[in-house]
Amino acid sequence: MVSIFHLPLFLLIVMLIVILIYVTFNRISYATKTHKNKPPTPQKLPIIGNLHQISSNPHRSLKTLTQNYGPLVLIHLGSVPVLVASSAESAREILKTHDLIFSSRPKLKIPDTLTYGSKDIAFSPYGDYWRQVRSIAVLHLLNSKRVLLFRHVREEETRVMINTIGESCGSVVNLGELLISLTNNIVCRxxxxxxxxxxxxxxxxxxxxxxxxxxxVGNYIPWLSWVDRLSGLEAKTKKLFDEFDEFLEDVLEEHVNQKKMVAGGEKQGQDLFDILLEVQRESTTNFILNRDIMKAAIMDLFAAGTDTTATSIEWAMSELIRHPRVMKKLQQEVKEIGHGKSMINEDDLDQMKYLQAVLKETLRLYTPLPLLISHQSTQDVKLMGYDIAEGTQVIINAWAIGRDPYVWEEADKFRPERFLNSSYDYKGINFEFIPFGAGRRGCPGIQFATIVSELVLANLVYKYDFSLRDEARGEELDMSEITGLTLRRKSLLQVVATPCF
Incomplete structure (x- = not known):
C-alpha cells in the first residue's frame, strides 16, 4: 500500500483542497438543514433507520409512533424518508389541500415487476400516462352503467355461495374460503x-x-438489494409475473380471436377485456392502449376486487357473531325488506340503512388497506407548518384515523349506530373515514366493491343464523389479524349455519 507521504506534493495539495471543499459543503448543508422545520423524528439507527420500530403489523407500530410524536411523523426506512400521517387533519392537508403535490407514487420493486413496469392505475406515477389510464377505467370499466350491467353476475355467484352453505347446514363451514372463492369468481366473470x-x-x-x-429490502437500502435475491424474493416475483402474464396473454388472445358480433355491432356478454379491446380499436387519440396496459389494468381489478372485498365481509361476519344484538337488528331489517322471498336482490339494498351502517363500521375498524398505497411528494412543500422535501414517501394510516379516540367515541368498539343518520360516505369527503382513500388517487372501484359487500352480507344474514364450532360463544372468537397488502383475519372464519326459514 502506498503511504500518503510518498504522494507527489501536487496530489497532496489537491487532496487537501477536496477535503476542505467537502467539509465546507457539509457544514453549509447541515446549516441549511437545521433551518428547515422538519416534522418530529424518532431516533434512528445507522443503515436501517427506523425499520427496527416497525412490527409485522405496521399500522399498529406507526400508530404508536404518532401517539408519541404527533399526527405527522418523519421516519426513515433505511435511507428513505417517509412521512406518516395519522390524523384526519393531516390526511386532509395531503389528499385535498396539497393533493397535486402528493399525487405520485414511489417506484417499488415488487408492484413494478407485477404490473408491467407500473403500467396500472394504482402504482403508476402521476402524470399524463396515469390520467389516460384512469380515464379509461372510470369512463369505460367502472362507471355506474357498467357496474349495473354486471348485476346478474353478482347475484348469480351470491346465490351459488348461499346454496353451498345450505348443503352443509349443521356442519362446520369455512366461510372465509367461500368468500374468497365468491369474489374471485365475480371478478373473473x-x-x-x-x-x-x-x-x-x-x-x-x-x-x-x-x-x-x-x-x-432493496426499496429502502439499495446497496442491500442482494438480500432480496438471496432470499428468493426477486425470483418468486419474476416467476409469478411470468405465469400470470402467460395466463392473461392466453385469455387476451382468446378474446381477440372470438367473433361474437350481433346486430348493431355489440358483443354478447361483454367483459372488461372485450371493452378494453373495443376502446383500443376505436381510439382517436395518440395514446396507445397496448396489451401490457390492458393486462396491468386487469391485474389491478384482481388486486383490488378479490382479497379486499372478501376480507371486509369476513370481518363484518366476525363482528356480527361477536355482537348478537347487532346481528338480530340487522336480520330484522333484511327480513322486513325481503318479505320472505328466496333471495335479497340489489334493488333492496338502498332501503337497508342499518346494513350500510354495519359495513361502514366494519371498514372503519378494519380498513382493507390499512396504510392505503404510499404517495410521494413531487416538490418541496410546507405542510402543517413543517417543511417536507421533494421525493418524500408518504404513508397515510387510514386504520389509525378510523380509530382516533378524538374523533370517534369508544373508537375501538363495534357500534354501527354511529353511522345512522350520518353524512359519512365512502367518497373521501370526510377525512375521518377514508377506507378507500381520497383525492386524485382514491379508489375508482368503490361502487363495485361496496355493492358486492352489501349484497353478500345481506343474503348471509337473511338466509342463515350463524354460530361458532363446538358451541363456542361469540366473544370467544379469535380476532387476531395478519397484514400484507390487506388486513386479514389470521385464521379464516369457520362457522355453523342454521337456516332461518
Whole structure:
C-alpha cells in the first residue's frame, strides 16, 4: 500500500483542497438543514433507520409512533424518508389541500415487476400516462352503467355461495374460503368472461396478493438489494409475473380471436377485456392502449376486487357473531325488506340503512388497506407548518384515523349506530373515514366493491343464523389479524349455519 507521504506534493495539495471543499459543503448543508422545520423524528439507527420500530403489523407500530410524536411523523426506512400521517387533519392537508403535490407514487420493486413496469392505475406515477389510464377505467370499466350491467353476475355467484352453505347446514363451514372463492369468481366473470376455477388459478391469486404485501429490502437500502435475491424474493416475483402474464396473454388472445358480433355491432356478454379491446380499436387519440396496459389494468381489478372485498365481509361476519344484538337488528331489517322471498336482490339494498351502517363500521375498524398505497411528494412543500422535501414517501394510516379516540367515541368498539343518520360516505369527503382513500388517487372501484359487500352480507344474514364450532360463544372468537397488502383475519372464519326459514 502506498503511504500518503510518498504522494507527489501536487496530489497532496489537491487532496487537501477536496477535503476542505467537502467539509465546507457539509457544514453549509447541515446549516441549511437545521433551518428547515422538519416534522418530529424518532431516533434512528445507522443503515436501517427506523425499520427496527416497525412490527409485522405496521399500522399498529406507526400508530404508536404518532401517539408519541404527533399526527405527522418523519421516519426513515433505511435511507428513505417517509412521512406518516395519522390524523384526519393531516390526511386532509395531503389528499385535498396539497393533493397535486402528493399525487405520485414511489417506484417499488415488487408492484413494478407485477404490473408491467407500473403500467396500472394504482402504482403508476402521476402524470399524463396515469390520467389516460384512469380515464379509461372510470369512463369505460367502472362507471355506474357498467357496474349495473354486471348485476346478474353478482347475484348469480351470491346465490351459488348461499346454496353451498345450505348443503352443509349443521356442519362446520369455512366461510372465509367461500368468500374468497365468491369474489374471485365475480371478478373473473366480470373481467375475463368466465370463471377460472382450480388450484392453479387460485394459487396465482394467492401468491399475487401475498407478494404485493411483502417487504423488499432493496426499496429502502439499495446497496442491500442482494438480500432480496438471496432470499428468493426477486425470483418468486419474476416467476409469478411470468405465469400470470402467460395466463392473461392466453385469455387476451382468446378474446381477440372470438367473433361474437350481433346486430348493431355489440358483443354478447361483454367483459372488461372485450371493452378494453373495443376502446383500443376505436381510439382517436395518440395514446396507445397496448396489451401490457390492458393486462396491468386487469391485474389491478384482481388486486383490488378479490382479497379486499372478501376480507371486509369476513370481518363484518366476525363482528356480527361477536355482537348478537347487532346481528338480530340487522336480520330484522333484511327480513322486513325481503318479505320472505328466496333471495335479497340489489334493488333492496338502498332501503337497508342499518346494513350500510354495519359495513361502514366494519371498514372503519378494519380498513382493507390499512396504510392505503404510499404517495410521494413531487416538490418541496410546507405542510402543517413543517417543511417536507421533494421525493418524500408518504404513508397515510387510514386504520389509525378510523380509530382516533378524538374523533370517534369508544373508537375501538363495534357500534354501527354511529353511522345512522350520518353524512359519512365512502367518497373521501370526510377525512375521518377514508377506507378507500381520497383525492386524485382514491379508489375508482368503490361502487363495485361496496355493492358486492352489501349484497353478500345481506343474503348471509337473511338466509342463515350463524354460530361458532363446538358451541363456542361469540366473544370467544379469535380476532387476531395478519397484514400484507390487506388486513386479514389470521385464521379464516369457520362457522355453523342454521337456516332461518
Amino acid at each position: 366480470v373481467a375475463l368472461g368466465r370463471k377460472y376455477e382450480g388450484t392453479k388459478f387460485n394459487d396465482l391469486l394467492v401468491r399475487f396478493t401475498y407478494l404485493l404485501g411483502c417487504f423488499s
